[in-house]
Amino acid sequence: MYIGGEFVDSSDQAYIESINPASGELWTYIPKGEKEDVDRAFQAARRCYESEEWRGLSPTRRGRLLRKLAEAIEDNAEHLARIETQDNGKLYREMVTQLKMIPSWYEYYAGLADKVEGTVIPLDRQSVLNYTLREPLGVVACITPWNSPLLLATWKMAPALAAGNTIVLKPSEFTSASSLEFAEIFHEVGFPAGTLNVVTGYGHTVGDLISKHPLADKVAFTGGTETGRKVAINAASHLADVTLELGGKSPNIVFADANLDAAEAGVIAGIFAASGQTCIAGSRLFVERSIADSFVDRLVKRANEIRLGDPMQPDTQMGPAATPGQLKKIEDYVNIAINEGACVSAGGKRPSQPELSEGLYYHPTILTGVDNSMRICQEEVFGPVLCVIPFDSEEEVVKMANDTEFGLGAGIWTNDLKRSHRMARVIESGTVWINTYRASAYNSPFGGVKNSGLGRENGIEAIYDYMQMKSVWIEL
Numbered sequence: 237m238y239i240g241g242e243f244v245d246s247s248d249q250a251y252i253e254s255i256n257p258a259s260g261e262l263w264t265y266i267p268k269g270e271k272e273d274v275d276r277a278f279q280a281a282r283r284c285y286e287s288e289e290w291r292g293l294s295p296t297r298r299g300r301l302l303r304k305l306a307e308a309i310e311d312n313a314e315h316l317a318r319i320e321t322q323d324n325g326k327l328y329r330e331m332v333t334q335l336k337m338i339p340s341w342y343e344y345y346a347g348l349a350d351k352v353e354g355t356v357i358p359l360d361r362q363s364v365l366n367y368t369l370r371e372p373l374g375v376v377a378c379i380t381p382w383n384s385p386l387l388l389a390t391w392k393m394a395p396a397l398a399a400g401n402t403i404v405l406k407p408s409e410f411t412s413a414s415s416l417e418f419a420e421i422f423h424e425v426g427f428p429a430g431t432l433n434v435v436t437g438y439g440h441t442v443g444d445l446i447s448k449h450p451l452a453d454k455v456a457f458t459g460g461t462e463t464g465r466k467v468a469i470n471a472a473s474h475l476a477d478v479t480l481e482l483g484g485k486s487p488n489i490v491f492a493d494a495n496l497d498a499a500e501a502g503v504i505a506g507i508f509a510a511s512g513q514t515c516i517a518g519s520r521l522f523v524e525r526s527i528a529d530s531f532v533d534r535l536v537k538r539a540n541e542i543r544l545g546d547p548m549q550p551d552t553q554m555g556p557a558a559t560p561g562q563l564k565k566i567e568d569y570v571n572i573a574i575n576e577g578a579c580v581s582a583g584g585k586r587p588s589q590p591e592l593s594e595g596l597y598y599h600p601t602i603l604t605g606v607d608n609s610m611r612i613c614q615e616e617v618f619g620p621v622l623c624v625i626p627f628d629s630e631e632e633v634v635k636m637a638n639d640t641e642f643g644l645g646a647g648i649w650t651n652d653l654k655r656s657h658r659m660a661r662v663i664e665s666g667t668v669w670i671n672t673y674r675a676s677a678y679n680s681p682f683g684g685v686k687n688s689g690l691g692r693e694n695g696i697e698a699i700y701d702y703m704q705m706k707s708v709w710i711e712l
């Protein structure tokens with residue numbers, strides 16, 4: 237682990253095995269952190285914060301170090317991508333693209349660091365000056381999931397560091413290796429000791445301790461909705477600020493007037509990218525009834541053509557599920573759907589090829605004959621399972637799309653400009669994509685409504701979420 241600028245073992249020298257989900261092979265060991273390690277990490281982060289070695293640097297100099305970090309990540313993008321693919325089974329070429337995007341976040345927030353301004357308040361009394369200062373929060377605890385480990389850590393760490401905070405990061409127990417490797421890169425860049433601390437270990441122990449630690453001034457969390465609720469309750473015990481990026485059950489809505497080639501590609505990528513293990517997976521397809529049968533035929537053909545295999549190979553189109561628990565969850569949900577009356581139009585099973593037998597593979601699956609109230613349409617599977625529901629009118633589809641506890645993303649496919657704006661307003665989600673799906677950027681806000689989250693990441697406002705305002709009064 238990385239604590240106070242040093243690389244250390246866990247206090248009781250215990251380890252967690254990291255398994256490659258494509259081959260079932262054990263490929264590395266991760267320190268299993270305990271309470272003592274969590275305490276040491278927070279003390280190091282707090283010491284660094286109070287010493288002003290980091291927050292006391294001018295914002296321009298903080299920005300300069302973050303730019304150096306961006307360059308170092310760029311130089312190591314392929315190495316880090318390989319580690320993440322070995323841990324979570326996502327396609328190597330996709331992880332390289334993702335890792336190469338990460339420097340933009342550090343560059344963007346490096347550029348914002350010296351543009352954070354306070355204001356002078358125009359009071360009634362001329363004899364008093366009142367102005368505001370924006371100051372960092374202190375120590376930020378970051379807890380991340382296994383599907384995009386370093387990207388999602390970056391969404392938190394880049395604005396938090398630019399604002400002058402120090403960090404305790406806990407990656408998922410399934411994918412901790414890239415965060416530890418990142419710590420080595422961070423160390424080489426030359427940040428003050430304690431600016432970043434990485435503690436690895438299980439969620440129910442280390443994650444729980446981190447989110448309720450009295451020295452955490454903010455907890456920035458990405459993960460499942462149930463875990464997010466626990467994290468929020470923990471943070472509330474000492475009134476720490478929280479940002480929660482949680483689960484989804486996003487609708488993709490295809491009207492008959494849409495460009496159906498584009499819609500087909502968007503729906504397929506929306507659900508089957510990363511084997512459906514993305515928070516924004518477009519897992520509920522609503523398709524206008526007049527084109528439903530022919531559109532589903534097209535999707536089934538495409539799904540059946542997707543090449544499953546080793547995520548390191550350039551011609552593989554879909555890799556395995558990330559963990560045995562995840563694969564079981566997918567299988568269980570498909571069985572529940574079948575028992576509730578769903579028809580399997582594609583997939584619905586594990587592949588039979590012997591070369592895939594050791595990996596956690598599952599066929600891209602399309603379920604028809606479902607309705608929006610079934611569990612498969614209401615609960616997050618986090619796997620390659622698409623549910624198809626036909627609709628007759630705009631009013632009906634809006635009602636069904638919004639009939640969910642979640643509200644992360646939504647796709648709308650139509651060539652009717654007025655309808656696209658109407659839909660964008662009434663769909664309950666943090667992001668609406670029209671005639672596209674999955675786009676995101678460092679300077680565009682991202683987050684969920686309802687049980688998909690609290691707060692936004694990315695964009696200008698995110699840096700303010702890692703700062704607090706002070707009001708200063710001077711009698712002149």
Ligand code: NAD
Pocket residue numbers: 379380381382383384388406407408409437438439440442443444445447458459460461463464466467480481482483484514515516616618644684688689
């Ligand atoms: P998870 O909730 O199981 O784990 C997320 C993190 O929380 C891990 O580091 C884990 O160790 C930790 N954790 C587990 N129990 C904890 C506890 N009691 N207290 C504190 N921390 C604890 O999620 P996962 O399976 O790693 O990731 C998948 C989930 O993440 C999905 O629901 C997905 O939708 C969500 N996700 C959301 C976004 C988003 O931006 N909204 C992005 C990616 C993933």
